Amino acid sequence: xxxxxxxxxxxxxxxxxxxxxxxxxxxxxxxxxxxxxxxxxxxxxxxxxxxxxxxxxxxxxxxxxxxxxxxxxxxxxxxxxxxxxxxxxxxxxxxxxxxxxxxxxxxxxxxxxxxxxxxxxxxxxxxxxxxxxxxxxxxxxxxxxxxxxxxxxxxxxxxxxxxxxxxxxxxxxxxxxxxxxxxxxxxxxxxxxxxxxxxxxxxxxx
Ligand code: NI
Ligand code: NI
Numbered sequence: 001x002x003x004x005x006x007x008x009x010x011x012x013x014x015x016x017x018x019x020x021x022x023x024x025x026x027x028x029x030x031x032x033x034x035x036x037x038x039x040x041x042x043x044x045x046x047x048x049x050x051x052x053x054x055x056x057x058x059x060x061x062x063x064x065x066x067x068x069x070x071x072x073x074x075x076x077x078x079x080x081x082x083x084x085x086x087x088x089x090x091x092x093x094x095x096x097x098x099x100x101x102x103x104x105x106x107x108x109x110x111x112x113x114x115x116x117x118x119x120x121x122x123x124x125x126x127x128x129x130x131x132x133x134x135x136x137x138x139x140x141x142x143x144x145x146x147x148x149x150x151x152x153x154x155x156x157x158x159x160x161x162x163x164x165x166x167x168x169x170x171x172x173x174x175x176x177x178x179x180x181x182x183x184x185x186x187x188x189x190x191x192x193x194x195x196x197x198x199x200x201x202x203x204x205x206x
Contacts, residue, residue, distance in 0.1 A: 003036030003154055010035055010094040018094045023059040029067035030080050034092050034151050037202075041091045042152055046098045046198045049130045053176050057099065061128035061174050064088045064101035072105060085151050087190050089197030092152050098131045100194040104187050125187045129171035132195050135180070137164035144189050148203040161206045163192045 001009070009032075010018060022029060035042060049057050071082040090099040103126050106119035142165035147158050166184045169191055173179050183191055193203055 001032050003038075006032055007035055007039045010039070013094070015041075015095050015097075019056060019060060019097075022063055022093060023056060027063070028070065028080070029063050029088075029093070031082060031151075034088075035094045036152050036154060039094060039152075041094050041096055042197070042202065043200045044091070044096060045200050046089075046091055046096045049097050049099055049172075051130075051172060051176065053130060053172070053174070057097065057130070058174050060090070060095075060097075061099055061101060061130070064090075064093075064099070065103065065126070065128055068101055068103035072103065083151055087194040088151065089194045091197045091200070098198045099128070100132055100191075100198060101128050102126070102187070102190055102194060104190055125183070125190070127171075128174045129169070129179075129191075129194075130173075132169055132171035132191070132198070134164070134167045134192070134195060135170050136168045138166040140165040142189070144186070148189070148193060150193070150203055152197075153202070153204075157204050159204070161189075161193075161203050163189055163206065167192060169195070 022033060067088060068085055070076045070080060071085045077084060086104050087100060087102045090097040104124045106121055106124050108119055109117045111117055141162050143160035143162045148161045149156065167188050168180060168182050170180045
């Protein structure tokens with residue numbers, strides 16, 4: 001489906017219907033579930049998820065995380081036609097809930113012979129975050145050398161996206177626990193990109 005077709009299909013549904021479809025046991029989120037530029041939820045501030053978390057909201061977070069895993073698996077991604085992603089926000093699914101999933105892999109290392117050594121931990125950051133917000137940040141800014149992309153934006157938009165270098169983020173995890181974490185480097189950029197989505201902000205606004 002084209003971006004316009006996806007936006008049109010999802011604009012005919014209520015957000016409750018969209019979420020009910022996404023969390024069906026047999027459903028795996030794919031590119032046809034991701035709204036593209038022009039869809040209203042990308043430009044709106046999402047609502048806080050109500051606590052304690054409902055089963056539906058927990059399952060939604062798990063489906064979003066499953067999508068990221070699928071998108072980073074070359075075989076599954078090719079079969080399902082997925083673009084690789086490290087983060088996804090509810091607004092990108094046409095929902096108005098502050099839920100994000102982030103999955104940042106560790107890079108493999110190389111030994112002296114050039115052999116790949118798998119990282120001890122597969123992921124630098126793997127988390128479903130409800131009601132995530134930045135509670136403090138560094139004075140220093142940073143930008144990814146490669147610029148940024150977004151699953152809701154089908155063309156490449158070059159340019160540095162200047163963000164806070166380090167952030168402290170508060171959120172509720174999928175077990176319903178309140179968490180506070182400090183992030184730097186790529187993980188910091190990634191979580192800021194996703195929190196922006198929950199506030200209706202796109203990367204090229206920066
Ligand atoms: Ni689908
Ligand atoms: Ni994005």
